[in-house]
Amino acid sequence: MKFLIRSGPMIALFAVLLCLCAPQAGAWGRDVYKVEGLEAERMAADAVTAKRQALDHLYKEALSRLFRRLARSGDVVRLPLPTRARAEALVASFNVTSEETGATRYAVKAVVNFDRDRVAELFYRSGVQIHDKPGPQVLIIPVHVTAGGVELYDDTPEWSAALAEAIRAERLVKLELAKGSMQDRLEPAERLLALDRVSLDYLRVRHSAQGALIAEYTDATQDAPARFRLAGDSGAGRFEKSVLIAPDVENPFAYAAGLIPEWLDDNWKQMQSHGAYAGVLINGMPLDPPAAPREQTIAIPASAGQAMPELRLAVVQPAMEITPAGKPDPAPAPAVTPVAAPVSAPVPDNAVSTITLEVEGGADQLSISRALARAGPVTAFELRGDGTAQHVVLWYRKDREGLFRALSQNGISIEQNLASNNWRIIFR
Structure with a gap:
């Protein structure tokens, strides 16, 4: 049977099965704000103390699990420390499924449902993007x-x-x-x-x-x-x-x-992070393919009396705001005409390469400019953002691996964005 699937008229049937399975990534209806499988058991001098300690642990564990589920691993540390009081403020319902009480012991199993809007507000105040779309x-x-x-x-x-x-x-x-x-x-x-x-x-x-x-x-x-x-x-x-x-x-x-x-x-x-349908594939093709700038090589001509290329710093886009879940997205801001502030810098007489990088996190322009200026292969760069750099265009000499090593030595890590097929930098 396996051989028939791979050849002959069964190929068409097999392809149909693939199509049916591929686009179901976010359509399960799982409640990502429900935390199940919570258990706690404590022993203390009396039952009241044991119960309080067990519930303290259970609430903190529920909120910790929710944070890990809805935030990227690198963003969890930016969220407030999970406590019982903080968890209770976000809870929509608390359901005890099993409970055992003794003179000095208390054991409980429960399911916690968190309020989506309250959780979204907490993430917004913490400056952390919330991810609540069920995955494949x-x-x-x-x-x-x-x-x-x-x-x-x-x-x-x-x-x-x-x-x-x-x-x-x-x-x-x-x-x-x-x-x-x-x-x-x-x-x-x-x-x-x-x-x-x-x-x-x-x-x-x-x-x-x-x-x-x-x-x-x-x-x-x-x-x-x-x-x-x-x-x-x-x-x-x-x-x-x-x-x-x-x-x-x-x-x-x-x-x-x-x-x-x-x-x-x-x-x-x-x-x-790249759209409502980002990551959903139909026959191997993205349903909502993002625009991905491609790396290209450009030549900067030599100019008399100059030793480095022009250094361009521009502020052209407002800072991105995170809209709490459940609230309509605000109207897009009108486009702003780029305003370049040229600064004198050496111009090489050989060709250099250019690459556009996305910026993870909210590094201020001064900090990231200093780090880029210390990277040897970088000959020019352009920041786009308002107070924080959201995208960086780099002009650099030598090979791309040499550039990445130099950036790493100056506190900038590089990773590939699988959704846009672009590179992103993480400023540490």
Whole structure:
């Protein structure tokens, strides 16, 4: 049967199945403001104290989970510290599902529903963008590379158990672990490790998922540390990320598996930042493709009496405001004509390259200008924003890798924006 799916008239049917599964990313109706599976148990001198301590922990845990679910991992620290009082101010309903009381003991299980508008207001005041669109369902395929070969599914019980525990985390992206049924095992390990599109799609469709990823753990050797790779289709496009596991990590399986929810959620939230349908694919094409400026090479002619290119600083756009969820977006501000403030700088007599970078966070123009000025390959730059730089255009010499290294040495990290296929900088 598997062979028939790959060839002959069944190809059309298979393509239809792919189309049906692909665009369902945000249509599940999951309530992302509901936190379930909360448990707390405390013992104290008396039942009243034990109950207070247990509920304190439960409220703080509920708010912590909500923050991790709705904010990017790098933004969670910008939100206020979770406390019971702060959580109670945001709660819409608190439902106790199980309760046990003793003379000195109290145990409780509960479900907490948070008020969407109040949570959105808190995020707005903290300057953190809220991400509450449910993500795709993604199939996680356990792969364990050992000295003796490649093990899949429950053939590697310790790795599979770590994955099963990690994907229980309630995030926007819904994760499912492939158990390794007889039909699943029709796909050989060689094809999965090579990220064969047909093999991943076959498993994805079988499990009614929007994405399929291999969670590949490679054991350490005498010459190299252990390595973890998450790769395949994230349900919103191609995804591949890997990390080396330090030898002193106490539980390397649990550490590696714990990266999966964070990586995929951050990837999905990054997609959300670029429009209502960003990240939703139809036949591999984005439903709402963002405009992506492309890198190009330009030549700056030499000018008599000058040693550097013109340094251009412009303020052309108002700062972006975060609109609380549930409130209509304000009318777009009228376009502002760029006003350049030229400053004298050396002009090279050779060609340089230019690249447009998005700016993560709210770095002020003075700080980011100083960091850019210290980067050797940078010959000119232009900031666009109002008080904070939202986009930076760089003119630089040498290769792009050399530019990125120089920026990193001056406190600016570089990462690729998967939604716009553009580069973004994070000012630290």
